[in-house]
Amino acid sequence: MTVYYTKEHEWLRVEGNVAVVGITAHAANELGEIVFSEARDPGTTVEQGDSVAVVESVKAASDIYAPVTGDVLAFNDALTDDAALINRDPEGEGWIVRMTIADASQLEGLMDHATYTALVG
Amino acid sequence: MxxxxxxxxxxxxxxxxxxxxxxxxxxxxxxxxxxxxxxxxxxxxxxxxxxxxxHMGQVRIRPRSGNLVDAAHALEALVPADIVALRPGRQRYAVFTTADGGISDDLMVTNMSDWLLLVVNAACKEADFAHVHKALNETCTVERLDxxxxxxxxxxxxxxxxxxxxxxxxxxxxxxxxxxxxxxxxxxxxxxxxxxxxxxxxxxxxxxxxxxxxxxxxxxxxxxxxxxxxxxxxxxAGLCLYGADIDLTTTPVEGALEWSIQKSRRPGGARAGGYPGAQVVADQLADGTTRRRVGLRAEGRAPVRGGAELFADEAGQVPAGHVTSGAFGPSVGGPVAMGYVAADHAAVGTRLFASVRGRLLPVAVVGLPFVAATFRR
Incomplete structure (x- = not known):
């Protein structure tokens, strides 16, 4: 299982030609308790770096940027009634969106776990 | 720099x-x-x-005469609240108004027996002090309590x-x-x-x-x-944040702050008017305003934040106002907001639509506060 990271604190897990995307534990901790999340509608094509979802804390909304270009497949429905799942299990059950990977070569520009861990200290 | x-x-x-x-x-x-x-x-x-x-600003006002009522009268030239009747050891909310009835800051005024204590917003404290000093310097000493x-x-x-x-x-x-x-x-x-x-x-x-x-x-x-x-x-609690919910472009009546204008300062009162914009405020007290600050409760779970446009219809064709503050309310357990709404859409229970990330989300006009105050009156 290959997991990549962005400097915007998203993670991306590759499952065949599908990406499962969420935010890192570091990001979830920085945001505080997440009260709401939603994603772009399924079928929407997003370019790498476009907003693909949003997570909201009490105080502010934060965009989640697509780590790669692709089509939105699904939002994690478990977050609809329990967005704080992102805080409890950010890199597991608290995934946010599934999307296709249009161009696998974009993965090469992302960070691996060791590089990301070094970035956030 | x-x-x-x-x-x-x-x-x-x-x-x-x-x-x-x-x-x-x-x-x-x-x-x-x-x-x-x-x-x-x-x-x-x-x-x-x-x-x-x-970080908030504190200002001491002492009457040069030694008679506090002189300071109270002087301050009433800047705020529509009744300061003269404010008893020793009592505090009151007030706003500084502008010539066109806008609000240049909100503040707390305390009668400290032989002086008045003002507590003003951090972002406004330089301007407030200059404003008070200029207007009151003849009758009072005005001192920043930095x-x-x-x-x-x-x-x-x-x-x-x-x-x-x-x-x-x-x-x-x-x-x-x-x-x-x-x-x-x-x-x-x-x-x-x-x-x-x-x-x-x-x-x-x-x-x-x-x-x-x-x-x-x-x-x-x-x-x-x-x-x-x-x-x-x-x-x-339905309380205004200066710079978001009230500012130079909103009057105390539009901002639903009439309660901060005591009877004595309203038309027919003992010391009616006499503050900047008094005529604008008096007219609005009599005739109402074209828009009003209201509470807004989203029907869904998506927080509606400050700046969101409001519409009267689901298609987003009829503008109804805008949100000035919005957040998730932890005690309410859902999104809460306030904003300015055209008078004909401001009745409690009116259904409006807030533009959030390109979608129009239903919100209801509700009474304020969202959480009842528990003051020890």
């Missing part, structure tokens, strides 16, 4: 408590502690939160916590003000705040601030709370 951030006398304590510091109105302020905004908010409603509000700190202790456990340091605190009622020693530090204590909860605001010389704050934090049920919780608490 950006100015270096100012620090309150509690800066070192915030750091020791693990606060996340952010720039706010020129100060380096705690937005939250490790517990987080949600927990700090709920702790304040359930027990007691301790807030550093030392050497004074201010902390707020808010929540149902506030009385017990403060009474443990000085039993006199328990006898105070809402908007009472008294001078008392706390942990050996002379303080000015008011039974007021900006969270909708019972509680106190406590002013003292900068040197004594940490002593008092530590003595309060040592009480059971008292935990530090940051600006993040302060904002969600005041929003649930």
């Amino acid at each position: 950006t100015q270096p951030l100012l620090r309150t006398p509690l800066y070192d304590l915030h750091i020791k408590l693990g606060a996340r510091m952010v720039p706010f109105a020129g100060y380096d302020m705690p937005v939250q502690y490790p517990a987080g905004v949600m927990a700090e908010h709920l702790h304040t409603r359930g027990k007691a939160g301790l807030f550093d509000v030392s 050497g004074r700190a201010l902390i707020a202790l808010q929540g149902p456990a506030a009385e017990a916590a403060l009474a443990a340091l000085n039993p006199a605190a328990a006898a105070m009622r809402f908007m009472d003000v008294a001078e008392m020693d706390l942990a050996g530090v002379p303080c000015i204590v008011s039974r007021s705040g900006y969270t909708g909860e019972d509680g106190y605001e406590i002013g003292m010389a900068n040197e004594g601030a940490e002593t008092v704050a530590r003595a309060l934090l040592a009480q059971p049920d008292v935990a530090p709370a940051g600006l993040g919780a302060r904002d969600s608490l005041r929003l649930e």
Whole structure:
């Protein structure tokens, strides 16, 4: 299982030609308790770096940027009634969106776990 | 060039408590502690939160005549509140108005027996001081109290916590003000705040601030709370944030702040008018306004934030106003907001649509506050 990271604190897990995307534990901790999340509608094509979802804390909304270009497949429905799942299990059950990977070569520009861990200290 | 951030006398304590510091109105302020905004908010409603509000401006006004009523009359030339009738040891909310009826800041005014104490917003304090000094200098000495700190202790456990340091605190009622020693530090204590909860605001010389704050934090049920919780608490309480919910373009009547204009200052009152924009305000009191500040409750779970446009129809064709403050309300358990709505859409129960990320989300006009105040009247 290959997991990549962005400097915007998203993670991306590759499952065949599908990406499962969420935010890192570091990001979830920085945001505080997440009260709401939603994603772009399924079928929407997003370019790498476009907003693909949003997570909201009490105080502010934060965009989640697509780590790669692709089509939105699904939002994690478990977050609809329990967005704080992102805080409890950010890199597991608290995934946010599934999307296709249009161009696998974009993965090469992302960070691996060791590089990301070094970035956030 | 950006100015270096100012620090309150509690800066070192915030750091020791693990606060996340952010720039706010020129100060380096705690937005939250490790517990987080949600927990700090709920702790304040359930027990007691301790807030550093030392960034706010404090001003002392002394009448040159030695007769406080002269200072009260002079201040009434700047605010529509009744200051003359404000008794010694009592505090009152007021707004500074402009010539066209706008609001240049909101403030608390206290009668300290032989002087008036003003507490104003941090972001406005330079302008406020210049404004008051210019208008009152002939009749009063106007002095900035830059050497004074201010902390707020808010929540149902506030009385017990403060009474443990000085039993006199328990006898105070809402908007009472008294001078008392706390942990050996002379303080000015008011039974007021900006969270909708019972509680106190406590002013003292900068040197004594940490002593008092530590003595309060040592009480059971008292935990530090940051600006993040302060904002969600005041929003649930339906209280305005200057610069967001009220500003130079909003009048006290549009802002639903008529309650801050006592009868004596309204048309037909003993000292009617006499403040900037009085005619505009009098006309609006008589005829109403074209828009009004209202509470807004989203039907879904998506928070509707400040700046969102409001429409009367689902298609987004008929503009109805805009949101000025919005957040997730931890005590409400859902999104809460306030904003300005055209008068014909401002009735409680009216269904409107807020534009959020390109979608139109249904919201209902509701009465304020979202969470009932628990003041000890």
